[in-house]
Amino acid sequence: MYEKILYPTDGSECSKRALKHVVEIAKKFNSKVFILHAFPFIPEYIGSEYREKIVSQSTLESERITKEAAAVLEENGIEYEVEIIEGPAHKAILNVADVRDVDLIIMGSRGVSAIAGVLLGSVSQRVVTHSRCPVLVVREGKGE
Numbered sequence: 001m002y003e004k005i006l007y008p009t010d011g012s013e014c015s016k017r018a019l020k021h022v023v024e025i026a027k028k029f030n031s032k033v034f035i036l037h038a039f040p041f042i043p044e045y046i047g048s049e050y051r052e053k054i055v056s057q058s059t060l061e062s063e064r065i066t067k068e069a070a071a072v073l074e075e076n077g078i079e080y081e082v083e084i085i086e087g088p089a090h091k092a093i094l095n096v097a098d099v100r101d102v103d104l105i106i107m108g109s110r111g112v113s114a115i116a117g118v119l120l121g122s123v124s125q126r127v128v129t130h131s132r133c134p135v136l137v138v139r140e141g142k143g144e
């Protein structure tokens, strides 16, 4: 049923909680997992030397975040692929979900810029609103 799962992560605690659910579901359904991290678009008008620096920093950070998730999947013998995309996270998530034709998206309710008292971050809210496949949103807090 869940042959392909999309796991978008920003490296936050909440998305790490979501990863536990990815592991359990992927093991049960023998799913392939797409790990996705999107980093902000860096405008062309920024001086080329400075731009290069930001891009390489973003790439390193994206690699760190996705490698951490990949290691967990690897430990659990789960097949995966990594996607690193420049641009708005919600667009990247919805686009990869369509292109890869995934059956399920598993993500955190909040991310790195959590504001107390708000249930859903803007990325999870947009994904839940526009996704064509089911979305499992894992809340922050205690317990599983």
Ligand SMILES: Nc1ncnc2c1ncn2[C@@H]1O[C@H](COP(=O)(O)OP(=O)(O)OP(=O)(O)O)[C@@H](O)[C@H]1O
Binding pocket: 008, 009, 010, 012, 014, 015, 018, 036, 037, 038, 039, 089, 106, 107, 108, 109, 110, 111, 112, 113, 114, 115, 120, 121, 122, 123, 124, 125
């Ligand atoms: N850049 C990103 N790349 C991939 N997935 C992301 C990215 N940003 C957020 N996500 C996913 O969306 C979930 C919710 O994060 P979201 O960004 O919506 O909340 P927030 O950071 O608390 O709020 P906001 O970004 O609206 O200020 C994360 O747990 C993660 O699964």
Ligand SMILES: [Mg+2]
Binding pocket: 010, 111, 112, 113, 121, 123
């Ligand atoms: Mg965010």
